[in-house]
Amino acid sequence: MRREDKDKAIDQLIEQTLAEQKAYCKRSKDITIDNIIYDTIYLEKKRLKNKKNSKHNRTEIVFWSEMERRFYSANSTEKEEILKEIIENYAIEIAGGYNPKVYNFAIKVVPYLLKAILVKEPLWKLFSKKGKEKINKNIDISGPLDKILHLSKMGTLIVTPTHQSNFDSIVIGYSTFITGLPPMIYGAGLNLFTNPILSYMMTNLGAYKVDREKKNELYKDVLKNYASISLEYGYHNLFYPGGTRSRSGKIEEQLKLGLLGSGLSTFIKGAKEGKKKNIYVVPCTINYELCLEARDLIEEYLVEEGSRQFILPNDSSNKIKNILAFAKKTVKVDTRIAVCFGEPLDIFGNEVNAEGVSIDSHSRPIDIEKYILVDGVPDFSFQRDRVYTSILGNKILKSFLKNSVVMDTHLLSYALFKIFQKKYPFSNVFKLVSTFGAECDKELLLETVGFLKEILFRKRDNGELKLGSVISTKSVDEIISHAKRQLTSYHGESVLYEQNGLLISNDLITLYYYHNKLTPYGLEKDLNLWLHQKV
Amino acid sequence: MATSKSVTVIGGGSFGTAIAYLLAAKQEKVKIWLRDEAIVNSINTQHENPRYAPGVILPSSIIATSNLEYAIADSSLIFVSIPSKSFRKVATDIGKYVKGDQILITTTKGFEQDTFKSMTELLAEETPCLKIGALSGPNFAFEILSGMPVGSVIASRFNEVIEKVQEALGGKTIRIYGNEDVCGVELAGALKNIYAICAGIIQAGGFGENAKSLMIARALSEMSRFAFYFKANPSTFLGLAGVGDLIATCNSELSRNFRIGRKIVEGLSLEEAITSIGQVAEGVYTLKAVKEKADNLGIEMPIVNATYKIVYENQTIPMVLEELMAIPHKKDIEFKFTCPD
Structure with missing residues (x-):
């Protein structure tokens, strides 16, 4: 937020959250202010118990101990004051800033930073003109961009991307800049603010702090209200509705609706005050041919889902060595990214036309203010609004599926993994991925990829998904070679190598990650029937 | 939602007629939409649906019409009782006249043949309305029209929909239970x-x-x-x-x-x-x-x-x-x- 808005917004945030908490207690038979304060103090002290002894943590411990001490001897007026102080503490921690000068400087650096990560060029060439052209070649940005740009001038945008990688923020930042979309404020993990230089940059780029370790409801309410107030002030927002990065490599199947609901809150508040707010939700998918954290993410997923059935290979013992290898690899990979913006929606999940008017499936205009009437006047209704947000969430998920870009690495991994599943009939996937040395006939792989390619083309033509440039334009042989080169250049030879005319993988975990991208598209039944005749 | 002057039933088959009959016990005006002009006339003049509820005298507060726009105007609660085969077509027509704030309730127990979509899904796709529900349960039209006791389930994700239907339909001979599991209730009914x-x-x-x-x-x-x-x-x-x-x-x-x-x-x-x-x-x-x-x-x-x-x-x-x-x-x-x- 700009400095001139920040103080006013913080005051509003404190007042609004306090009023909501009091109203909530009044409505509910079971919850009192005492419960809210006690639960918050308890959860905060529990969180801090396991934290290392830093200056920041010590300050926090002092604050919560003081709140607890005062709480036990406080009367009802004093308890309200304690609640206000807790909210104020959160509000100040969360509120970010935005400095147009820092933003403009930083956004110019981003393309070069991206180039350093993605393009296989020597460092000295990074700042050349040719290098800039190459980055544009590697990132394919698509979607109704003119319409989104036009809507950003008529109202406030909430961009909701899929979340696969820590690089998502850089990629989306670059994409919005290159397409002329306006700057957005976004929630960033508290860990990114520990370095003073990075913290300065993040804050002035429009980031506000999100501490994912804080699980208490009061904190979440303050966070949601901050987003809501920033929308009220007309700041375009970016939320990752999936919450954290997808561990499995799958497209999000469920969304966290808390922050998503802030658009509706702003809309209702505006309508109640007679000020109509146009808020547009823009789903967006970020698709990587190679995900730089693929291996770490999928291991986390397998450990969590597979429980005892999956034993983590002992290869992450040397963290520093891994980080160095990661950094070295990132500058070597020449990989593709596709950013696909979906059709803009209103906060109820209806599509909007080029004039920003909500429309139904037959393009008939809808007066969305009618959705929020209670006894003829606009008002909040907790249960109703929760369902509305869930309807919006479902529409975003549908948009994710439709606008997800399937890349050559996903196709190759899917084909290989399905062949291995058929050939090695383990009782579950966790046992299969723990296996070492699965092999497959090259001819069978060619036929399988060809078979899948045909289905994917049909699905693309039906508008069910999007295809990356390699799949769209290359032959089956070229797709396999390109995907193999990509996977092995970053994840190592063990993912797939050739020996005596056979293709062998010693890293089914990585293949499983990329394979997961294709699981929601219902390919399995047809492929299994086909493989049944072949394997 | 605007103050409603009437409630509407779309479909004049046996169950649509039974729903209109139940609604008439509590509502000042119940509009029932059907295509057949002969039945429209019979309901308005003889207070009888001779094809689907012969011999049952319907309350005079039930007004039949073949004009969909008129049927929907001023109604905040609309029951849709149309066979699954023609449900989408009628839902699309309903979409032309509703404004988005009305409550739509399907009473049809089935799926769309080609897509396997439920009736609430069709209402959501074809109209701008979001507050949608499904009425189901052991409800033979003949027994309802004979005044025998009956129980129904209204399924909706919106509490408001459940409450409004309970308020509009619940009475001396019918108990209405609520359920949030719309998918389960629709699947069970079909x-x-x-x-x-x-x-x-x-x-x-x-x-x-x-x-x-x-x-x-x-x-x-x-x-x-x-x-x-x-x-x-x-x-x-x-x-x-x-x-x-x-x-x-x-x-x-x-x-x-x-x-x-x-x-x-x-x-x-x-x-x-x-x-x-x-x-x-x-x-x-x-x-x-x-x-x-x-x-x-x-x-x-x-x-x-x-x-x-x-x-x-x-x-x-x-x-x-x-x-x-x-x-x-x-x-x-x-x-x-x-x-x-």
Whole structure:
């Protein structure tokens, strides 16, 4: 937020959250202010118990101990004051800033930073003109961009991307800049603010702090209200509705609706005050041919889902060595990214036309203010609004599926993994991925990829998904070679190598990650029937 | 939502008429939309629906119309009681006149044949309305129109929808229960029609009450298994929309689907059976749609398969029964419900 808005917004945030908490207690038979304060103090002290002894943590411990001490001897007026102080503490921690000068400087650096990560060029060439052209070649940005740009001038945008990688923020930042979309404020993990230089940059780029370790409801309410107030002030927002990065490599199947609901809150508040707010939700998918954290993410997923059935290979013992290898690899990979913006929606999940008017499936205009009437006047209704947000969430998920870009690495991994599943009939996937040395006939792989390619083309033509440039334009042989080169250049030879005319993988975990991208598209039944005749 | 002056029922079949009849007990004005001008005239002048509710005198507060725009105007609560085959078309037309803040309730128990979409999904797709619900349960129109006591389930994700329907319909002869599991309630209402056909076959074939009870109990497992795939709550099937409707429809000549089963045993072809009933038996279409879906998804549904073979493939009942009885033995209760500590 700009400095001139920040103080006013913080005051509003404190007042609004306090009023909501009091109203909530009044409505509910079971919850009192005492419960809210006690639960918050308890959860905060529990969180801090396991934290290392830093200056920041010590300050926090002092604050919560003081709140607890005062709480036990406080009367009802004093308890309200304690609640206000807790909210104020959160509000100040969360509120970010935005400095147009820092933003403009930083956004110019981003393309070069991206180039350093993605393009296989020597460092000295990074700042050349040719290098800039190459980055544009590697990132394919698509979607109704003119319409989104036009809507950003008529109202406030909430961009909701899929979340696969820590690089998502850089990629989306670059994409919005290159397409002329306006700057957005976004929630960033508290860990990114520990370095003073990075913290300065993040804050002035429009980031506000999100501490994912804080699980208490009061904190979440303050966070949601901050987003809501920033929308009220007309700041375009970016939320990752999936919450954290997808561990499995799958497209999000469920969304966290808390922050998503802030658009509706702003809309209702505006309508109640007679000020109509146009808020547009823009789903967006970020698709990587190679995900730089693929291996770490999928291991986390397998450990969590597979429980005892999956034993983590002992290869992450040397963290520093891994980080160095990661950094070295990132500058070597020449990989593709596709950013696909979906059709803009209103906060109820209806599509909007080029004039920003909500429309139904037959393009008939809808007066969305009618959705929020209670006894003829606009008002909040907790249960109703929760369902509305869930309807919006479902529409975003549908948009994710439709606008997800399937890349050559996903196709190759899917084909290989399905062949291995058929050939090695383990009782579950966790046992299969723990296996070492699965092999497959090259001819069978060619036929399988060809078979899948045909289905994917049909699905693309039906508008069910999007295809990356390699799949769209290359032959089956070229797709396999390109995907193999990509996977092995970053994840190592063990993912797939050739020996005596056979293709062998010693890293089914990585293949499983990329394979997961294709699981929601219902390919399995047809492929299994086909493989049944072949394997 | 704007203050409403009336409530509306779209569809003047037997169930649409029964709903209008119930609504008229509490509402000042009930509009019922139907295409047939002769029936419109009869309801407005004679207060009778001679085709679907002959002999029942309808309250004068029920006004029939063939003008959809007029039927919907001023109504905040709209019940849609249209056969699944023409449901989408009518929903699209409704979409032209609603403004988005009305409550839409489907009473149709079935799926769209080509897409396997439920009626609430069609309403959501074809209209701008978001507050949508489904009314289901053991509700024979004849018994409702005779003033006999009855219970229904209103399923909606919106509490407001549940409350408004309870308020509008609940009365001396009807109890309305709420459920948030829209998918489960709609699946239960549609699937039970298949088992009603099967029950008609068992009854007319003289296979006895033991066989019918066996079929009903296993049907409940089969329904829950199918619904589980669609993330519906299996416990919904233990309520009025599930076991309640299953018991009623599998034991009564009032059920059109039950009568279809009986007529097939009597030697009529499917087409002849449908013609002789004279009204839509949703189970016939649902059977085909569910069979295809279950095959596609690999869901085990032996009773659906057996009924399909008799109804659509003209296989003999003894042959199908022999196959059914040869299926390996299973556990009685397939679903475990976790008890709280």
